[in-house]
Amino acid sequence: MTLVKEAPVRPAGKRPAAPAAGRRGRRRENLAGYLFMSPWIAGFLLLTAGPMIASLYYAFTRYNLFTPPEWVGFDNFTTMFHDPRWQKSVEVTLKYVVVATPLKLLLALGVALLLAQSRRGQGLYRAAFYMPSLIGASVSVGFVWRALFSDDAIVDRTQKIFGVDVGGWIGNPDYVLYSLVALSIWQFGAPMVIFLAGLKQVPRELYEAAEVDGAGPFRRFWNITLPMISPVLFFNVLLESIHAFQVFGSAYVVSDTRCGPADATLVYTCYLYQKGFKEAQMGFAAAMAWSLVVAVALVTAVLFWSQKKWVHYEEAAK
Amino acid sequence: MTTVSTPVVRTTSERRRTGSIAWHVGALAVLAVVLYPVIWVLGASFKPSKDIIASIDLLPSKPVWANFSGLADGISGISIGSFFTNSLMYAGLAVAGVVISSSLTAYAFAKIRFAGRNLLFTLMIGTLLLPYHVLLIPQYVMFRKLELVDTLVPLVAGKFLATEAFFVFLMVQFMRGLPRELDEAAKLDGCGHLRTYWSIVLPLCRPALITSAIFTFINAWNDFMGPLIYLNTPSKYTVSLGLMMFRDQEGISNYGSMIAMSLVALVPVIAFFMAFQRYLIDGMATSGLK
Numbered sequence: 001m002t003l004v005k006e007a008p009v010r011p012a013g014k015r016p017a018a019p020a021a022g023r024r025g026r027r028r029e030n031l032a033g034y035l036f037m038s039p040w041i042a043g044f045l046l047l048t049a050g051p052m053i054a055s056l057y058y059a060f061t062r063y064n065l066f067t068p069p070e071w072v073g074f075d076n077f078t079t080m081f082h083d084p085r086w087q088k089s090v091e092v093t094l095k096y097v098v099v100a101t102p103l104k105l106l107l108a109l110g111v112a113l114l115l116a117q118s119r120r121g122q123g124l125y126r127a128a129f130y131m132p133s134l135i136g137a138s139v140s141v142g143f144v145w146r147a148l149f150s151d152d153a154i155v156d157r158t159q160k161i162f163g164v165d166v167g168g169w170i171g172n173p174d175y176v177l178y179s180l181v182a183l184s185i186w187q188f189g190a191p192m193v194i195f196l197a198g199l200k201q202v203p204r205e206l207y208e209a210a211e212v213d214g215a216g217p218f219r220r221f222w223n224i225t226l227p228m229i230s231p232v233l234f235f236n237v238l239l240e241s242i243h244a245f246q247v248f249g250s251a252y253v254v255s256d257t258r259c260g261p262a263d264a265t266l267v268y269t270c271y272l273y274q275k276g277f278k279e280a281q282m283g284f285a286a287a288m289a290w291s292l293v294v295a296v297a298l299v300t301a302v303l304f305w306s307q308k309k310w311v312h313y314e315e316a317a318k
Numbered sequence: 319m320t321t322v323s324t325p326v327v328r329t330t331s332e333r334r335r336t337g338s339i340a341w342h343v344g345a346l347a348v349l350a351v352v353l354y355p356v357i358w359v360l361g362a363s364f365k366p367s368k369d370i371i372a373s374i375d376l377l378p379s380k381p382v383w384a385n386f387s388g389l390a391d392g393i394s395g396i397s398i399g400s401f402f403t404n405s406l407m408y409a410g411l412a413v414a415g416v417v418i419s420s421s422l423t424a425y426a427f428a429k430i431r432f433a434g435r436n437l438l439f440t441l442m443i444g445t446l447l448l449p450y451h452v453l454l455i456p457q458y459v460m461f462r463k464l465e466l467v468d469t470l471v472p473l474v475a476g477k478f479l480a481t482e483a484f485f486v487f488l489m490v491q492f493m494r495g496l497p498r499e500l501d502e503a504a505k506l507d508g509c510g511h512l513r514t515y516w517s518i519v520l521p522l523c524r525p526a527l528i529t530s531a532i533f534t535f536i537n538a539w540n541d542f543m544g545p546l547i548y549l550n551t552p553s554k555y556t557v558s559l560g561l562m563m564f565r566d567q568e569g570i571s572n573y574g575s576m577i578a579m580s581l582v583a584l585v586p587v588i589a590f591f592m593a594f595q596r597y598l599i600d601g602m603a604t605s606g607l608k
Contacts, residue, residue, distance in 0.1 A: 029432050030432040030433050031432075032430050032432070032510075032511045033426045033430040033432025033435065036422050036423065036426035036515070037422065039418075039419035039422060039423060039478065040419065040438075040442065040480035041438075042479050043478075044442075044445070044479075047457060047476050047479060048445055048448070050460075051456035052453065052456075054456035054460075055452050055453065058455060058456065065462070117341060119341050119342070119345075125348075127591075127595045128349055128353060129349070130599055131588070131591055132355075134540075134598075135356075135540070135584055135587050137537075138540040138583065138584065139542055139558045139561040139562060139580070140359070140561065140580035140583045141355065143561065144580065145355070147358075147370065147371055147573075148355060148358065150371055151371075154374055157374055186352070186355070242447065242449075246450065246451065248543055249542040253562070257562075272451055273547075276454070276455055276458075277458075277547060286452075289451045289452040292449050292451055296449050297447075
């Protein structure tokens with residue numbers, strides 16, 4: 001209260017003094033800014049920018065940690081592209097990204113639409129649906145998943161009722177990746193919450209107007225809800241696909257520590273881990289990491305380019 | 319639709335009721351699938367080892383305590399408490415690091431006008447999209463040269479140096495939302511930036527700080543790749559690595575204790591979640607939108 005009253009008076013009195021303090025004040029502000037963010041600057045130089053340059057260098061060397069890095073030019077990259085296990089890891093990762101991301105977002109959007117209606121207990125539902133997003137990354141849940149999808153366990157038995165018998169997903173190279181997909185879909189809570197926040201921003205009047213015009217629920221969803229939440233949808237697609245490219249823990253824990261059977265869950269980062277930390281081929285692993293950066297950058301660029309066609313921002317509409 | 323008479327009113331209220339029932343049926347169906355694994359692990363931890371995979375019952379027919387009492391023996395000579403202490407140390411340091419360094423950095427971005435601010439902010443946001451794996455190898459090489467492998471330093475150094483851009487971003491967004499009059503008034507009253515940060519901005523940012531703290535705690539508690547790469551001595555292992563060791567040593571023979579241990583390992587996360595879920599979910603939603 002007092003602040004509001006005093007505000008117009010005080011700055012007016014102070015203002016003439018401002019130019020005198022100008023340059024020194026600005027310098028002091030600069031100093032304060034850099035001092036406050038000195039942790040970030042140190043972190044950026046030591047843990048981000050420095051390592052990025054180093055890993056770019058390593059990518060062109062043969063380096064086993066014990067002898068100094070030896071420059072080999074593009075050897076790591078040519079070896080990599082011809083390596084059947086690398087090709088397999090790319091295939092596995094793409095399959096995982098392409099299957100898991102849309103399914104997860106579809107479920108997240110579906111549940112968000114359900115929860116957007118005001119009903120009793122929606123807060124409780126929302127909390128419960130969000131929980132897997134937090135515990136899903138733990139080794140504990142990896143073990144639970146392994147148990148649920150193993151031979152003769154619940155998933156296997158349920159399938160047998162429908163006459164399908166694959167003998168458990170964990171041991172079957174054709175199915176084991178889908179147990180990881182299922183684990184990823186199960187963690188639909190985070191994108192769901194973001195969808196929910198987006199749905200709350202859609203103006204009620206639009207629906208009322210559409211209803212007066214005789215638009216059914218499907219048309220209202222397609223012509224109002226979807227365009228209005230497209231920025232949120234874009235954000236979720238971007239975030240979830242970038243995450244999916246980097247999956248590691250679940251492949252390592254749920255399948256087995258070699259990301260098998262038969263390399264069936266050899267996701268990209270799992271192969272990177274094997275090359276770098278099991279075989280001490282740091283140069284090769286760095287080359288793999290940079291290829292991942294390029295792939296993620298490409299996906300990001302394509303998504304940003306495509307958003308012109310399907311993402312509607314309010315500023316553009318005005 | 320057009321006739322305004324009592325029967326119409328009744329049908330709409332009836333329709334509303336069936337709509338409400340359908341809504342709850344749908345929500346409960348999703349809930350059942352979502353909670354199934356959690357209830358399953360709860361039930362399985364009380365089942366004898368041989369029943370865990372094979373029995374399809376969600377809950378044990380005759381609950382046994384053996385799985386939990388078996389945990390007292392520890393895992394190949396290391397007590398369960400040791401893993402928990404290590405995880406708590408890691409998570410505690412991570413929380414302290416993120417809260418301090420990220421809030422300082424966020425204050426600079428949100429409240430101080432200094433040269434190069436926009437460029438640095440763009441760089442900071444850019445690190446959000448950078449796959450962590452490109453830093454993994456050189457960071458490992460660096461920490462190895464510094465002889466810091468097998469300590470907590472490589473795991474928490476980044477937290478004290480505000481490398482978790484997500485939390486910096488979250489706090490910047492929050493601080494920008496605070497009324498400008500407050501820090502202007504503080505400035506006129508002679509407060510320097512340190513004072514404004516500590517006495518005005520920080521207390522008002524409590525929701526953002528709590529959100530970051532809880533996310534950091536849970537991420538550190540669940541972290542698997544970090545400890546897998548940096549910790550070699552079993553007595554320094556975190557809960558995640560302890561669980562993996564359990565599986566490798568005891569395997570299927572002691573399935574019961576493994577599941578019981580998994581459940582115990584989830585307890586802190588679930589407890590945190592239940593206590594703070596409102597902050598978490600709202601924090602998640604706002605950071606995602608703005």
